[in-house]
Amino acid sequence: MTENLPPCPECSSVHTYEMGALLVCPECGHEWPPATAESADGAEGGVIRDAVGNVLADGDTVTVIKSLKVKGHPTGIKAGTKVRNIRLVEGVAGHDIDCKIDGFGAMQLKSSVVKKA
Numbered sequence: 738m739t740e741n742l743p744p745c746p747e748c749s750s751v752h753t754y755e756m757g758a759l760l761v762c763p764e765c766g767h768e769w770p771p772a773t774a775e776s777a778d779g780a781e782g783g784v785i786r787d788a789v790g791n792v793l794a795d796g797d798t799v800t801v802i803k804s805l806k807v808k809g810h811p812t813g814i815k816a817g818t819k820v821r822n823i824r825l826v827e828g829v830a831g832h833d834i835d836c837k838i839d840g841f842g843a844m845q846l847k848s849s850v851v852k853k854a
């Protein structure tokens with residue numbers, strides 16, 4: 738039992754312990770999934786939101802809200818393009834959506850350029 742658990746994000750107590758899939762703080766009662774505490778430098782709270790603040794999930798259909806240039810492609814992705822069955826990833830440079838777009842194939846998009854359909 739020498740695991741180094743992260744301190745409580747609410748009160749910074751170091752007396753946190755694991756309970757199932759959650760970490761628990763005995764001092765303020767805060768419970769949180771460990772992934773959230775570890776990815777403090779990533780997306781806020783581990784939640785990926787679209788351009789208007791909807792929480793996105795794997796399998797969602799989204800609409801691209803602005804035209805995107807695609808390397809090696811003459812037209813790029815037009816605003817209004819529907820993207821089905823997205824997969825949320827920890828991508829590079831803020832590209833947190835993995836998807837396939839008709840005519841383009843597998844792509845990674847930023848959640849800031851899509852809206853949940």
Ligand SMILES: [Zn+2]
Pocket residue numbers: 745746747748749750762763764765766767
């Ligand atoms: Zn606490």
